[in-house]
Amino acid sequence: MKVLYFAWLRQKIGMSEESIDLPAHVSDVAGLLDWLSDRGPEFADALTHRQVIRVAVNQEHVTFDAPIKAGDEIALFPPVTGG
Amino acid sequence: MIRVQREDFDLGQEYAAFADQDAGAGAIVAFVGRVRHMADPDQPKSDDNLIRSITLEHYPAMTQKELERIDREAQSRWPITSSLIIHRHGKLFPGDQIVLVLTASPHRDAAFEAAQFLMDWLKTKAPFWKEEETGAGTRWVAAKEKDDDAAKRWK
Known part of the structure; x- marks a missing residue:
């Protein structure tokens, strides 16, 4: 699974994308955020405030209860500020 | 497009190219969004409040798709015959143009409303993020509640 990070999430985590092997027990976005948070202080710090995290699965906005599976492209980012 | x-x-x-390809449209609305001079226009002018530059980051694989979705949604809600969205990314300076929306319709109401809708949804859905540089340093712009409220009026 490919995971992409944007804006201050990218800066706090220290990379723009990575490939991960999704653990078998992780089946939705909320589970992925919990699992990522346990990977180190930079992840824990970046993912603390869930209310300012938005998620896209395969380039579509989703909510935290959205299912995910191996091969998906997941993007984590703050609320958008374009225009 | x-x-x-x-x-x-x-x-x-x-405008000329857009008007040319939709010669029958009786109404065309254009909106241009630009980089402001002040980070917070409600606060006094100070070095900390003056924008030196902004950098617009985006999610290329999603940006195009999301803007197409927003455009399709506008087409399904209003009788617009053409629409164009141009959005820039990278480093921009005060006064620089960021975004252009053009809408064409037989009637002005649809063209005005569709243009406003496109901007409201773009501001809350298109995957762009602004980083602002002022005298106070560099910071990521926070999403504004009034933009969420503006998007919500189009149920």
């Missing part, structure tokens, strides 16, 4: 680009655009040229 959607274009996401680093380069500037020329409103006159874009």
Whole structure:
């Protein structure tokens, strides 16, 4: 699974994308955020405030209860500020 | 039509080409969004409040798709005959153009409303993020509640 990070999430985590092997027990976005948070202080710090995290699965906005599976492209980012 | 680009655009040229390909449209609305001079226009002018530059980051694989979705939604809600969205990314300076929306319709109401809708949804859905540089340093712009409220009026 490919995971992409944007804006201050990218800066706090220290990379723009990575490939991960999704653990078998992780089946939705909320589970992925919990699992990522346990990977180190930079992840824990970046993912603390869930209310300012938005998620896209395969380039579509989703909510935290959205299912995910191996091969998906997941993007984590703050609320958008374009225009 | 959607274009996401680093380069500037020329409103006159874009309008001429747009009007030309939709010669029957009785109404065309154009909106240009630009980089403000002040980070917070409600606060006094100070070095900390003056924007030196902004950098627009985006999610290329999603940006195009999301703008197309927003455009399709506008087409399904209003009888617009053409629409164009140009959004820039990269480093921009005060006064620089960021975004262009053009809508064409037989009637002005649809063209005005569709243009406003496109901007409201773009501001809350298109995957762009602004980083602002002022005298106080560099910071990521926070999403504004009034933008969420503006998007919500189009249920």
